[in-house]
Amino acid sequence: MADPAQDAVGMPQLDFTTFPNQIFWLIVAMIALYLILSRVALPQISAVLADRRGAITNDIAAAEEAKQKAAAAEEAYHKALANARAEAGRIVDQARAEIQQELDVQMAKAEAEIAARSAESEKRIREIRESAMDMVAEVAKDTTREVLGVFDVKADARTVNAAVTARLKQGGTA
Amino acid sequence: MEGDLVQMGAYIGAGLACLGMGGAGIGVGHVAGNYLAGALRNPSAAPGQTAFLFIGIAFAEALGIFSFLVALLLMFAV
């Protein structure tokens, strides 16, 4: 302990003569650091942190929006697909109905034609049959007259006709 | 002669004061060990309790530092 100024006499921490000096400079340092931090450093860092949080939130929101858009697009696609399917079905149905209608009309026409033709045929058959019957009656009358002529039976035409007609009616067409 | 005796007593006292550090060591070990035991039982809750770990260690350690301070005072200030 030769040089009291350089050697620690006891604990330097308990050397009360240095206390005002330390406390003064501590207060100066703390105020300086407080001002630097509260005025410059902390707002700067908190701004950066807020920016980052904002950026992250924005990105998440954008991603969410994109996802929703994609979902909407998918939905629209599905809807369009369903519409197209329904349209196609409708067109097919319509076409089928038109064809059916056409078919029905044609069928009806054909049937009508067939009916008309068969009616005509029947009419002609009937005419032919009737004319045949008339000719039979004529032939029968002529034959009868000839036969009567051969037998020299005098008979007037009217009687012969009446008799043949009566006979024909009686005997039917057979 | 008398001064030597006082100094001897002071040094013996300083050495005895150091026994207090052992107590602080036991205390700190107890806190840390119990924290570890709890953390191994329920690892998910452990990170939330580290603050209490350090507070507990600080309180236990402070008493050891008090005994160290007594030793220093006896050696240098008395």
Added chain:
Amino acid sequence: MAENGIVIKPMDQFIVKPLFGGDMVSWYTPTNVTLWMALTVLAATAMMVYGSRGRAVVPTRAQSVAELTYSFIYKMVEDVAGRDAVRFFPYIMTVFLFVLFANLLGLIPFAFTTTSHIAVTAVLALTVFISVTALGFILHGTKFLKLFWVDSAPLPLRPVLALIEVISYFVRPVSHSIRLAGAMMAGHAVAKVFAGFAAALGAAFFLPILAVTALYALELLVAVIQAYVFTILTCVYLKDALHPAH
């Protein structure tokens, strides 16, 4: 203290010396205290201001150190002292950075550790103690005294508990300051003693040097943990003032 004629003076590193000669240390004299406190402020400013000057959304290394420190202390204030304690965050940040850098800079060889002085830590602790007590009375009036009156205890025990609580309340600044100063002082003094052994032991000098190396690593840890503990205790005391109910 003397061994082979070599004198180990572990406490010399704590002497407050005027920077520009002379023996007088009056309150305004620039001393080594001034120098190392200025360096502490500079280091803290460098980390917090210079590091984050880029304001990049994707941070650089220095910026993320500053941001991690910021978020760490912010979260600590929020978790320990509650959301309404956030307005005291700048002061708590100041205390943390000051103590942290004073501790760390003190570990540089031949440096002066400002936080190893009880005068410094006592002012820091008393500032917290007085402002927290005043804040408690301002915010809660006489209800703040309920902090000492443990309602959950049986009635006969309450006065005893109140006495213990009052004593432990007033011991707070003492332990708050002496813990920090003591831890710093102890580490540096022990390192100095071991370094003195290295000079005294001659051929076996490498043993104490290994010990000092290990001790230095421990001291780095202690420097950070003491800063953390000082800050978290500040938050705990602040919580008592803001929410005195047990």
